[in-house]
Amino acid sequence: MSGGLACDSLSKNKKMVCVQDVTRNDDLRNLSLSGHVGFDSLPDQLVNKSTSQGFCFNILCVGETGIGKSTLMDTLFNTKFESEPATHNEPGVRLKARSYELQESNVRLKLTIVDTVGFGDQINKDDSYKPIVEYIDAQFEAYLQEELKIKRSLFNYHDTRIHACLYFIAPTGHSLKSLDLVTMKKLDSKVNIIPIIAKADTIAKNELHKFKSKIMSELVSNGVQIYQFPTDEETVAEINATMSVHLPFAVVGSTEEVKIGNKMAKARQYPWGVVQVENENHCDFVKLREMLIRVNMEDLREQTHTRHYELYRRCKLEEMGFKDTDPDSKPFSLQETYEAKRNEFLGELQKKEDEMRQMFVMRVKEKEAELKEAEKDLHEKFDHLKRTHQEEKKKVEDKKKELEEELNNFQKKKAAAQLLQSQAQQAGSQQTKKDKDKKKNPASRNMPVS
């Protein structure tokens, strides 16, 4: 079945009306109701659904160590998020994310605060922005992965994408640091940036005004796109417009309460006076809270989803080689692209496999040759040794023969010598006997010889 499915089998009869396209309003009829139908409860139904599910809101705080990020968060949300202050010895920038569940009346908010630990502490800050960008991209990636799954559950997915980035500017009173400019430029297409001047109680009022305009003009001239408070909806347009004039908000954070008049208020006590956090003459904290939470929280979430996330998704998918097609022709087959890529990949795999196989065969051959050589050597050695051994044996045999001959000769000589000796002995003993007899015989001379 080809494209144009919608009307093919539906239209046989001229009276058919296919489902109208949303964008063409001229075909849609406005109908007047003659009574109360009741779908005005729809927004309430929708809101009730969201209430039972809870909301997610994720804030990223970018700023140097010690500039007051944690204190400001505590002040904004009127609670104490316990955390130890970071040291200045971090080797690099890392992001620490913490999640909290806040509940106000019947609204459950899952708030995630991401802190940049070690930002601005290094000697070489070239790569400071990289971990931040990577973190933001990682959250988009996680959402994209979930969205692309076959079996997905988006409706109870815990959204970790950063909805707002509060960029803390150090209150130098002059202008933006180059680190700030570079970082903001890298982040502006990925997240809604709201610049704020931290520790604003160190700047005098007149300096503050100059500082603010300098910052804004620097941002504009460098093309940094900060978050624009929406002015298209009548109910919020006015308040948003008035507030945007005060950007960047100069804030003071404090969780300690000081007695002012007869009330306790959040403030910072100095020997020369008390800076009240919620006093609009003292600082812009109230404006920040209004803008961030009470007026534009939903818009921040929407912008993140429809603008920043879509941009990320588009770039990612295009990078992977997918593309849409013109609306006229058939939708370009993602399947085909996928197949093509897969075949390519498989082809490469095959090639690699063949290469490896060849190399293996070659190596085996080499080893075989080596082994053969070694074998030959060994054989030679063996032969050589055998010969040597035989020669030695022969020599030994010869020597043995000689020795035996000598021995025989010696034995013969010995035997001959003994015989002579014994003969000589006998002769000698006979003589002695005769002598003895003679001696005896003289005695008997007088006697008749018998």
Add this chain to the structure above:
Amino acid sequence: MEPPAVPEEEEEEEEEEGAVPLSMAPGPVGCQLFGYVGIEAVLDQMKIKTMKTGFEFNIMVVGQSGLGKSTMVNTLFKSKVSRKSSQPGQEERIPKTVQLQSITHIIQEKGVKMKLTVTDTPGFGDQINNENCWDPIIKYINEQYERYLREEILITRKRKIPDTRVHGCVYFVPPTGHWLRPLDLEFMRRLSKIVNVVPVIAKADTLTLEERAEFKQRIQEDLKTHAISVYPQEDFDQDPEDRALNDRIREKIPFAVVGADQEHQVNGKRVLGRKTKWGIIEVENPAHCEFPLLRDLLIRSHLQDLKDITHNVHYESYRVRRLNESNRPGLSPLNGLPAKGEAGSHL
């Protein structure tokens, strides 16, 4: 959504002060607010935004001709929605095959704009041989899912994807008083898998209250025996209060309704009703018929729920089927859709 599990290292309860956070903890930790922050203003913000963008609602009415479908839609939305009544005198022959007609209107009430699309199905169940008369309907519903899916997988997506998916299908059961017919069972069985089906007993003024009760009982048993899950489905009840509320509705399904678009005088008031020789049947009187219940269910209380279930359940299961289908080699995909396994890489 249930509150997420508390991480093991936290010693205190969720709602107590001074929550102990864990660095890089995926699980959120409960915090106590010391004062008003203004988080609940987000509800109003949402309301304003949704009112600005407007709502879309697509409903389909299915049933044999003459059961009062068009009249019912008109009564529901208190206006001449269907073409039949807006162009009176037009001879409508019974079409040879089931054909679907969609009409779109924009209606507005107290600042809430709604784009309503009503899809009618003339010819359903009217032939002698009604085999597979549900096919065009199923195809239509799947086509709407397909459209949405195609829009969703584009690289450059529209900011707001136009939603033409059918959110609810009202099925008109003829008031025989006996049981559900095989056609009814077949249809509801097939369709309850892909769309929210709300069965109603049409032209209920032909049944007395006792007959009505018995008929309903039998229908409920029939549905149970055949494992047909009509809206509100039991599996999608989110929490006990939801379940309690929906159980009460489920006891009364199917609603016995009467449609009327003419007003009459009753006790000095003008009411919508049908005038007969033996009395006036007031459509909005709960003692006469259950039309108010149907209206409340469809519009006043469960409209968003219908849309949510269509989006989160039916559309997702269609998407799973579709993406798995294009996975199989040899099957030429209707349109190119990414084939992927879950453990694999992106697309």
